[in-house]
Amino acid sequence: MNNTVTTRMENVTPEQASQWLEHNTHNRKLRTHQVAAMVRDIQEGRWQWNGDSIKFADDGTLLDGQHRLHAIVESGQPVLTLVVSGLAKTTQATMDTGTKRSGADVLKLNGEKNYTVLAAALRSAILWDAGIRNMGGGNRVTTNGDLVDYLEAHPEMRDYVEAYNTLRRGLRLPASVGVTAIKLFTEIDAEDAKYFFERLASGEGLYRGEPIFEARRLLKEDEATASNTRGGRTSTWKMAILIKSWNKYRNGETVKQLSYRPGGANREKFPEPI
Numbered sequence: 001m002n003n004t005v006t007t008r009m010e011n012v013t014p015e016q017a018s019q020w021l022e023h024n025t026h027n028r029k030l031r032t033h034q035v036a037a038m039v040r041d042i043q044e045g046r047w048q049w050n051g052d053s054i055k056f057a058d059d060g061t062l063l064d065g066q067h068r069l070h071a072i073v074e075s076g077q078p079v080l081t082l083v084v085s086g087l088a089k090t091t092q093a094t095m096d097t098g099t100k101r102s103g104a105d106v107l108k109l110n111g112e113k114n115y116t117v118l119a120a121a122l123r124s125a126i127l128w129d130a131g132i133r134n135m136g137g138g139n140r141v142t143t144n145g146d147l148v149d150y151l152e153a154h155p156e157m158r159d160y161v162e163a164y165n166t167l168r169r170g171l172r173l174p175a176s177v178g179v180t181a182i183k184l185f186t187e188i189d190a191e192d193a194k195y196f197f198e199r200l201a202s203g204e205g206l207y208r209g210e211p212i213f214e215a216r217r218l219l220k221e222d223e224a225t226a227s228n229t230r231g232g233r234t235s236t237w238k239m240a241i242l243i244k245s246w247n248k249y250r251n252g253e254t255v256k257q258l259s260y261r262p263g264g265a266n267r268e269k270f271p272e273p274i
Contacts, residue, residue, distance in 0.1 A: 004058060004086040005084065005085070005086040005087060006084070006085050006086055007053070007082060007083070007084050007085075008082070008083050009080060009081070009082055009083075010080070010081065010082075010083045011078045011079070011080045012054070012069070012072055012078060012079050012080075012081055012083075013072075013078045014072055014073045014075070014076055014077070014078070017069040017070075017072040017073045018069075018073050020054070020056075020062060020069055021062070021066065021069050021070065021073070023056070023060050023061055023062045024062040024066050024069075025061060025062075026061050026062075026063075026089070026092070027062065027063075027066050030066060030067065030070065031067065033140065033141045034067050034141055035067050035070045035071050035074065036074075036140075036141065037141035037142065037143045037146075038067060038068060038071035038075075038143070039071045039074045039075045040143070040146070041071075041143050041145050041146075042071055042072070042075040042077050042079060043075050043077065044145075044149075046143070046145035046146075046149065047079060047145075049079075049080055049081055049082070051082070052065075052068075052081070052082070053065070053081065053082035053083060053084045054068065054069065054081055054082070054083045054084070055084045055085075055087055055091075055095065056083070056084065056085040056086070056087065057086075057087055057088065057089040057091075057092075058085075058086045058087065058088065058089070059089065061089060063087060063089070063091065063092045063095065064092065064095045064096065065081075068081070101144070102119065102144075103119035103122070103123065103142070103144050103147045104116045104118075104119040104120075106119075106144045106147065106148065107119055107147065107148075107151075110148070112151075112158075113158075114158075114161045114162075114165065116175075117161050117164065117165070117175040117179070118151070118157065118158070118161050119147060120174070120175040120176050120179070121157060121160065121161055121164070121175050121176065121179035121180065121183075122142075122146075122147045122150050122151055122157060123142045123146075123147065123176070124175075124176035124177075124179065124180045125150060125154070125157065125179075125180060125183060126142050126146055126147070126150050127140055127142070128180055128184070133236070133239075133270040134236055135174075135176050135177060135180075135234070135235035135236045135238075135239050136234070136235060136236065156183075157179070157183070160179050160182045160183045160186065161175075161179055163179075163182050163186075163197065164178040164179045164182055166197075166201065167182070167197050167200065167201045168201075169201065170200075170201030170202050170203070171200060171201050171216065171219055171220070171223075172219075172223050173219070173238060174235050174238070176235055177235050177238045177239045177242065180239065181239065181242045181243070181246075182197060184243075184273050185197075185246055185273060188250075188273060188274070189250075192249075192250065196212060196246060196249060199212045199216075200212055200215065200216050203216055209254040209255060209256065210249075210254060210255075211244075211245040211246075211248035211249040211253065211254070211255055211258070212245055212249055214245065214255050214257060214258045215241055215242060215244075215245035215258060218241055218258055219238065219241065222238070234262075236262060236270075237260055237262060240260035240262070240268075240270060240271055241258055241260055243271040243272070243273050244258050244260065244271050245258055246273055246274075247271065247273060247274050250274055251274075
C-alpha cells in the first residue's frame with residue numbers, strides 16, 4: 001500500500017466541492033439525473049454517510065465522487081464524508097464495480113414482504129405524484145431513501161400490492177402499471193375499484209362493448225403477442241388503456257374499442273382517471 005495515502009473525515013462545503021471538481025479531469029460521463037436524485041436526498045435530510053469516500057490520486061486528480069460533489073454544489077448544503085488522498089491513478093479502474101443495492105434489497109432488509117413488486121410500485125407511485133406519465137420513468141431517478149419515505153407516508157401501498165398479486169393471477173400486468181392503477185382507482189372510489197379489478201382479472205359477467213371487457217381483451221391480446229414475439233405494448237400504453245376503460249366504466253358508457261395513440265401526427269394526451 002502507498003504510504004502517502006491519507007484518510008480524513010471532512011464536512012465538505014459547496015465551495016470546497018466546487019474547487020475539487022476543478023480536478024475532475026479523468027472520469028466517466030456525468031449522469032445529471034443521478035445528481036438530481038442525490039440533491040433531493042441531501043435537501044430533504046435523507047442523506048447519510050455510509051462509508052463511501054471521495055477519492056483523489058497522488059497527483060490530485062479526482063478519481064471517485066464526482067456525482068456526490070456536484071450534488072453538494074447544487075444542494076447548497078455541506079455533507080460530512082470520508083476523503084481519501086494519495087491513491088495510485090490506476091486504482092480508478094477498480095472503483096464502482098460492485099453490484100448496487102437496489103430498492104428491493106433495502107425493502108427486503110427492512111422486513112417487507114413482496115419487496116420486488118413493492119419497490120417497483122413505490123417508484124411508479126412517486127413518479128406519478130411528480131406528474132410523470134411515462135411509466136418507464138424517463139431519466140427521473142428515485143433513490144432508495146425516496147422509496148422508504150414514501151412507504152412510511154403511504155403504508156396502504158402494501159395493501160395495493162396484495163390486491164395486485166390477486167389481479168395478476170388472471171391478467172399479466174407489470175407491477176408499475178397494476179399497482180399504480182389499483183392505487184389511483186381505489187383513491188377515487190374503493191367499491192368501484194374492487195368491482196373493476198375483480199372483473200378485469202376474471203372476465204366473469206362481462207359482455208362485448210363493456211369497457212372492462214374491451215380492456216381485458218386488449219391486454220390479453222397483448223399477452224399473446226408478447227409471448228409469441230417477445231415484444232408487446234409499453235407499460236405507458238397499458239396504463240392509458242386501463243385509465244380509459246375505468247373512465248368509461250365510471251361514466252356508464254359502452255365502447256366499440258379502446259385505443260391510445262402515444263405518438264405520431266394525432267398523438268393523444270395521456271388520460272387522467274376520474
